[in-house]
Amino acid sequence: MNKSTNTKLDSDRGSFASIFKSQIFFLIGIMIIIGVIVSIINPRFLSVRNLFNIVLGVSTTGIVCVGMGTVLITGNFDLTLGPLISILGIVMALMITRYNVILTLITVIALGVAIGAFNGVVATRVRAHSFIVTLALSVVYEGIALLLAGGTYISLGGRFRVFADRLWGVIPTPALVLLAAIIGAFIVYRFTKFGRMFFAVGGNEKAAYLGGVKVRLYKILAFSLAGGMYAIGAIVLISQLGVVYPSTGFGYTLPALAAIAVGGVALYGGKGSALGIFLGALLFGLISNALVLTGVDPFWRDVAAGLLILLAVGISGIVQD
Amino acid sequence: MEQLGKKKILSMTGISKAYPGVVALDSVDFDLYEGEVHSLVGKNGAGKSTLIEILAGSVRANRGKMEIFGKKFDYLTPAESLNLGIGTIHQVDQLIEGMTVAENVFIDNLKTNRAGFYSLKQCIESTKKILDFLDVSINPRRMVATLSPVERKILCIARAFSQEVKILIFDEPTASLDRKVEDKLFNIMKTIKQKGVGIIYISHNLDEIFKLKDRVTILRDGKKISTQNVEEIDEESLIAGMIGTKAKGYEKKSKSFAKGMKLEVKRYSFDDVVRDVSFNLREGEVFGLAGLIGSGRTELLQMMFGACRKKTGQLIYEGKDITPKTPVDAIKNGIGLLTEDKKTDGLMMNMPVYKNISLVDLVKSRDFFLRLNKERNEARQMKENLNIAVPSVRQIVKYLSGGNQQKVVLAKWLLAESKILLLDEPTVGIDVGAKEEIYNLINDLSRAGKIFIIVSSDNQELMAISDRVGIMHRGNMVKILEGEDINEENILKYSL
Numbered sequence: 105m106n107k108s109t110n111t112k113l114d115s116d117r118g119s120f121a122s123i124f125k126s127q128i129f130f131l132i133g134i135m136i137i138i139g140v141i142v143s144i145i146n147p148r149f150l151s152v153r154n155l156f157n158i159v160l161g162v163s164t165t166g167i168v169c170v171g172m173g174t175v176l177i178t179g180n181f182d183l184t185l186g187p188l189i190s191i192l193g194i195v196m197a198l199m200i201t202r203y204n205v206i207l208t209l210i211t212v213i214a215l216g217v218a219i220g221a222f223n224g225v226v227a228t229r230v231r232a233h234s235f236i237v238t239l240a241l242s243v244v245y246e247g248i249a250l251l252l253a254g255g256t257y258i259s260l261g262g263r264f265r266v267f268a269d270r271l272w273g274v275i276p277t278p279a280l281v282l283l284a285a286i287i288g289a290f291i292v293y294r295f296t297k298f299g300r301m302f303f304a305v306g307g308n309e310k311a312a313y314l315g316g317v318k319v320r321l322y323k324i325l326a327f328s329l330a331g332g333m334y335a336i337g338a339i340v341l342i343s344q345l346g347v348v349y350p351s352t353g354f355g356y357t358l359p360a361l362a363a364i365a366v367g368g369v370a371l372y373g374g375k376g377s378a379l380g381i382f383l384g385a386l387l388f389g390l391i392s393n394a395l396v397l398t399g400v401d402p403f404w405r406d407v408a409a410g411l412l413i414l415l416a417v418g419i420s421g422i423v424q425d
Numbered sequence: 426m427e428q429l430g431k432k433k434i435l436s437m438t439g440i441s442k443a444y445p446g447v448v449a450l451d452s453v454d455f456d457l458y459e460g461e462v463h464s465l466v467g468k469n470g471a472g473k474s475t476l477i478e479i480l481a482g483s484v485r486a487n488r489g490k491m492e493i494f495g496k497k498f499d500y501l502t503p504a505e506s507l508n509l510g511i512g513t514i515h516q517v518d519q520l521i522e523g524m525t526v527a528e529n530v531f532i533d534n535l536k537t538n539r540a541g542f543y544s545l546k547q548c549i550e551s552t553k554k555i556l557d558f559l560d561v562s563i564n565p566r567r568m569v570a571t572l573s574p575v576e577r578k579i580l581c582i583a584r585a586f587s588q589e590v591k592i593l594i595f596d597e598p599t600a601s602l603d604r605k606v607e608d609k610l611f612n613i614m615k616t617i618k619q620k621g622v623g624i625i626y627i628s629h630n631l632d633e634i635f636k637l638k639d640r641v642t643i644l645r646d647g648k649k650i651s652t653q654n655v656e657e658i659d660e661e662s663l664i665a666g667m668i669g670t671k672a673k674g675y676e677k678k679s680k681s682f683a684k685g686m687k688l689e690v691k692r693y694s695f696d697d698v699v700r701d702v703s704f705n706l707r708e709g710e711v712f713g714l715a716g717l718i719g720s721g722r723t724e725l726l727q728m729m730f731g732a733c734r735k736k737t738g739q740l741i742y743e744g745k746d747i748t749p750k751t752p753v754d755a756i757k758n759g760i761g762l763l764t765e766d767k768k769t770d771g772l773m774m775n776m777p778v779y780k781n782i783s784l785v786d787l788v789k790s791r792d793f794f795l796r797l798n799k800e801r802n803e804a805r806q807m808k809e810n811l812n813i814a815v816p817s818v819r820q821i822v823k824y825l826s827g828g829n830q831q832k833v834v835l836a837k838w839l840l841a842e843s844k845i846l847l848l849d850e851p852t853v854g855i856d857v858g859a860k861e862e863i864y865n866l867i868n869d870l871s872r873a874g875k876i877f878i879i880v881s882s883d884n885q886e887l888m889a890i891s892d893r894v895g896i897m898h899r900g901n902m903v904k905i906l907e908g909e910d911i912n913e914e915n916i917l918k919y920s921l
Contacts, residue, residue, distance in 0.1 A: 295794050297787060304784055307773030314732055314770055315837070316756035316788040374775055 127368030131383040134416055138394055146397040154393070156276055162389035163278030164189075164341040165360055166382055170289045171220075171333025173364045173381045177293075178326045179306035179373025180234040184223055185334055185360055187245030189353025192216050192338035194249060197258040197348045205264055213335040220331020224324030246354065253350040260346050267343035278340045282382075285333065289378035302326055306373025363388050366416055387416065431458040434623050435480075435592060440489035442475050449475040450486070451647040457592060457623040462614065464626045464634045464655070467644035467667055468856035470826055473627050476644070477594050480625075481513050482506035494591070512585030513594040518577050520569045527552040527565035530584050555586045560616045561609075574718070575606040582613060593617060594625045599633060600854055603718045603882060611636060629856060631660055645669055668858045675861045675889055680872050682707040682892075688845060688876055690729065693738030698724045700900040701737075711867060711877040713891030715884065715916045721900040722880040723765065726847045729878075730755045730762040742845070756785060758845075761838030763831075765850040765880075771834045772822050779804035779818040781833050785841035807836035811866060828859025835866065846870075848879040852886060864890050884916045896920055 143149040168185055175182040192212050199208040223241060227234040267278050292299040301322045304312040313319050337356075342348045367384025369376030391412050395405045435457040442450040450472045457463050465473050478484035480491075482501035491498045493509050501509070520529050527548040528535070536547030552565040561579055563572070572580065578598055585593060595614075599607050614637065618624060626637055634641055635655060643650040643666040650666045686705040693702045699721040706712055714722045727733030729740060731749030739748045742758065749755035755762070764770045772781055782804040787795070804818040811832045815825060822833060831851060838846060851867075852860045867890055871877055881887050887894050894906045896919040904919040 295797070297790070297792055297795055300780070300787065300795060303776065303780075304773060307776045308770070310770035311772055312784070314730070314752050314762055314764065315784045316753045317784070318753065370775075374773060 127380055128377070128383060130419070131367070131380070131387060131416075134419070135383070135387060135390055138390055142394040142397055146399075149394070149397050152274065154397070156270075156274065156279065158386070158389045158393045159279045159282070160276040161393065162363075162385045163276070163282045164337045164344075165356065165363060165388065166282045166385040167278075167285045167340060168334050168337035168356060169360050169364050169367070169381050169385050170285045170378070171330035171337070172360050173367070173369050173376055174289070174292075174302060174326045174333075175234075175330045176364055176369050176371065177302045177306045177373060177376045178323050179309060180227060180323060180326070181238055181361075182223065182227075182327060182330050183235065183238040183357055183361075184219075184242045184245055185330075186354045186357035187242050187249050188216065188219060188331065188334045189338045189341065189356055190249035190348070190350055191219075191245055191252060191353075192335045193342040193348040193352055194252045194258060194350065196339060196342055197260050198252075200263055201261045208264075209339060212339060213332055216331040216333075216335025216338070217328045218331070220328040220334070221324055223331065224327030227327065228320045228323050242357070246350075249350040249353075253348070255350065257347050257349045260342065260348075262346065264343050265346065267340045268346065278344065281336065281340050285336070286378050286382045289381065293376075293378055298322065298325065303374055306370075306375070308374070359388060360385075362413060366413065388413070431460060433457070434459050434494055436492045437476075437480075438490050438492075440476065440479060440486045440491075442472075442479065442484065442486050448647050450479075452489070453644065453647070453649045455642060455649070455652075457625060459591070459623050460618050460621045462618060462624045462626055462637045462639040464628070464637060464639075464641040465644065466628070466631070466634060466641060466663065468858055470646075471644040471667070472647040473644055474596070475647075477513065477596065477625065477627065480506065480511055480592075480594065507588065510589050510591035511594070512588070512590040512592070514578070514581045514585060514596065514598055516597045516600055518581050520577060520580060522568075522570045524569060525549075525565065526563055526567050526569065526572070526580055526583075529569055529580060530555060530565075530587050532584070534587055551587075552583065555583045558586065558616075558620075559583060559613050561613060573606075574602050575609055578602065578610060579613060582617075590622060592623045592625065594627075596627050597629065597854070599628060599630060607633070629854065631663055631857075634663070635660070643667055664857055667856070675864045677864075677868055677889065678872065680709060680892075682709065687743060689739075689741035691739040691741060693725055693728055693735060694900075695724065695728060695733075695735045698900055699728065699735070702897070702900075702902045704895055704902060704905060706876050706878070707892075708876065709871045709874045710892050711871045711879065711890055713887035713894040713911075714878060714880045714897060715887055715894050716897035716920050718882065720897040720920070722897050723849055725897070726762060726849055726878065726880060730760060730847055732762065753788075756789060756841065756843075759843050760845045761785070761841065761843035761847065763834050763838065763846065763848045763851060765853060767827075767830050767834055772830060774823040775821060777819045778808070778813070778815055778822055778825070778833055781822055782807050782818070782836045782840055785837050785843075789841055803840055804836075807840055811836050811839075812862060826856075826859070828855045828862065831855060831859075831863060832866075835863075839870070843875070845876045846878070848877060850881055851879060852881070852883065860886075884913050887916065888912065 139149065148154055168189065172182050172185050192215060195215060196208055196212045199211060223238060226241065227237045230237050270276050271280065301317055304317055305319050305322050309319055338353065345352070363384040364381055365371060366387055367380035369381060391409050392405065395408055400408055433456055437453070437455045440450050440453045453472065453476060455476060465476065467473050475484060479486050482503040482505060485500040521532065527545065530552045531548045535543050536551055538544040538547060549565045556563060556565070559579070559582060563576055563579065569577070569580070598610060602610070614624060628634065638655045640652060641655050641658065641663070642652040643663065645667060687708040688706040690702070690704050694700050702725055716722050724733060728735040728738055731751045731754050739746060747758040749758060749760060768774060779801050783800045801818060808815065808818055813829050813832045813836065815829060822830060825833065852863055855863065867877055879890065888911055891911065894911050894916065895902050896904045896906065896916060898920060906915055
């Protein structure tokens with residue numbers, strides 16, 4: 105049905121109803137509900153320290169989600185996230201004990217961007233869905249991570265503990281990096297030409313191509329950006345841990361994908377927001393924190409977390425319909 | 426309006442259906458006799474689709490009663506609808522390419538042999554019976570991917586007949602078909618009709634309504650305007666009923682051309698698809714491209730835009746070679762392409778109007794940051810200029826009617842200041858009122874100097890808007906008609 109012909113006024117404001125239907129509103133709502141329930145059971149939930157702990161817990165996930173989310177917005181998947189965190193973390197650990205910290209960080213980020221660009225080139229050249237292409241690449245990278253580390257862990261030797269600290273003893277430093285990443289993504293998505301092009305490519309690749317958009321270029325750019333974000337995520341994570349195992353990053357891929365999807369980024373591309381990605385990641389942290397504070401048996405936590413996520417996705421599907 | 430000797434098989438009374446913010450149907454009555462064709466006409470959004478969806482059971486009415494074969498219903502489920510013998514031929518077919526004709530016919534009801542295993546042989550036997558019943562011959566073993574568009578439609582009909590059908594709904598069956606093969610479809614409909622099946626027919630093409638006869642119901646803004654015998658109504662009053670006012674009719678304004686050619690299309694060719702096509706265009710000229718589907722018209726446009734491989738071919742604009750190798754080149758040189766299928770390659774359906782309108786302009790700009798206010802203001806200006814009926818430029822494009830979507834695509838190219846516009850079937854699936862608006866826009870823009878090359882399978886359309894009409898046949902440009910010579914007979918003569 106065509107609603108447009110019935111109204112002639114150019115109201116040009118997002119309708120009030122659409123706010124209630126948005127993913128953002130829904131995510132905030134569900135977090136408040138969980139928050140209220142948990143704080144009744146365990147008042148410690150609302151302490152400043154705990155709230156910051158939640159943000160700390162999702163810092164790495166949130167940072168890498170911005171990268172993977174950008175690729176998703178162009179209508180592609182990037183499943184190399186986890187193994188790349190490991191590789192970049194290992195390179196960082198290997199370098200930091202020998203070289204200057206700044207040089208190390210710059211190298212790690214540049215390497216992340218370069219590997220991302222390589223992923224983008226392969227994903228746009230191979231005539232298969234990027235899901236499969238990056239899945240294959242991720243297996244390769246897992247192997248490389250194991251080779252690089254020689255199958256064992258590598259310690260930072262106590263150096264570079266910046267991201268294990270708290271600013272003024274309160275605010276965890278990784279949270280600041282997360283904040284910067286989200287604000288950066290917000291600016292790119294909303295206010296830059298190349299950000300808009302990511303959405304155009306994901307919104308309708310063929311229409312974008314016929315509209316003169318250099319589709320391949322922007323896809324490669326999105327993959328490169330993602331690689332850079334994985335590097336920053338790896339730096340934050342490994343600095344916190346002080347040690348890196350070849351498998352340290354492996355478990356990050358699917359939770360990140362789930363958080364992005366919960367955050368309202370369309371898996372078919374063209375839709376998503378920085379705030380949504382942040383809230384999606386935050387919801388994951390909130391749920392696991394809530395399960396700890398309410399004293400759920402550790403063995404049941406994953407089951408409960410999975411079910412809660414499924415519930416969140418299910419309800420959001422109904423809300424959006 | 427008694428149909429002597431015929432049984433009334435369906436009657437819907439007082440059917441109403443409201444969606445949030447829209448009344449789709451407002452107390453509509455509709456009935457159908459056995460063995461008749463009852464056409465349903467109206468603009469996009471008039472409520473035709475909702476009415477047939479209620480019959481098919483995919484939508485429930487808020488109010489109203491239905492009586493089908495003497496049984497009363499408040500609503501139907503899809504399964505009930507099928508069991509009553511109500512079948513629908515959808516506008517877009519849902520066939521499975523990698524399977525045979527026979528398997529597609531019985532896809533939801535595969536035939537088995539005595540041992541209970543699926544049997545292709547049984548399927549083929551039964552398919553043959555259905556095809557005989559429809560009085561057509563298609564080999565049931567053929568793969569769907571090898572069928573022509575009209576054969577696909579016929580297959581859809583055959584599939585409907587895999588169960589007992591007493592009411593068959595056709596939703597714009599000819600939208601994707603060539604005029605030449607339409608008769609094939611109409612003959613089948615006659616056969617079905619003679620066997621007592623009641624047909625509900627929806628189409629934007631009014632000629633077909635007059636060909637198919639029996640009765641026609643006009644819907645407008647969810648209300649029934651009238652039901653009449655086709656023999657008692659003429660095209661003018663039909664259109665008047667659909668759009669509410671007396672049809673203004675489109676009238677081409679005269680224009681004068683400056684001397685000399687502005688754009689040379691030189692020797693375009695690619696294998697057998699397009700063979701050595703050349704023609705010249707004046708500033709502000711509207712050049713129609715006629716021919717059958719598959720005659721190379723669409724491919725020619727795509728080649729001129731650099732979106733499709735070519736062997737040879739040059740575009741010379743004001744003496745300068747601007748031959749695009751890619752769409753990026755084409756856009757730099759002020760060429761725009763409006764493809765036939767807006768959904769697959771014209772619009773970002775899930776994005777707002779203004780982001781669609783600004784796309785090409787943005788691609789051309791060297792800005793790093795977006796200028797959001799300028800972007801929205803320009804989109805609003807385009808909305809005004811082209812009279813795009815939408816409450817806000819933030820509206821998501823997929824909620825717009827076909828005509829408004831087409832205007833958004835046009836706005837996109839105009840904002841990018843395209844000088845040469847290549848249009849592929851610009852009014853397919855668009856209602857009469859919106860069609861006229863598009864014609865007027867093309868006319869006004871060409872008078873302002875823009876060059877149009879328009880592919881259309883609607884000869885009336887080509888006659889109405891073109892200054893000249895080039896006719897393609899199997900990749901060759903066989904004739905260019907001018908002035909008085911542009912008429913239906915000539916177009917058909919050279920097309921076939």
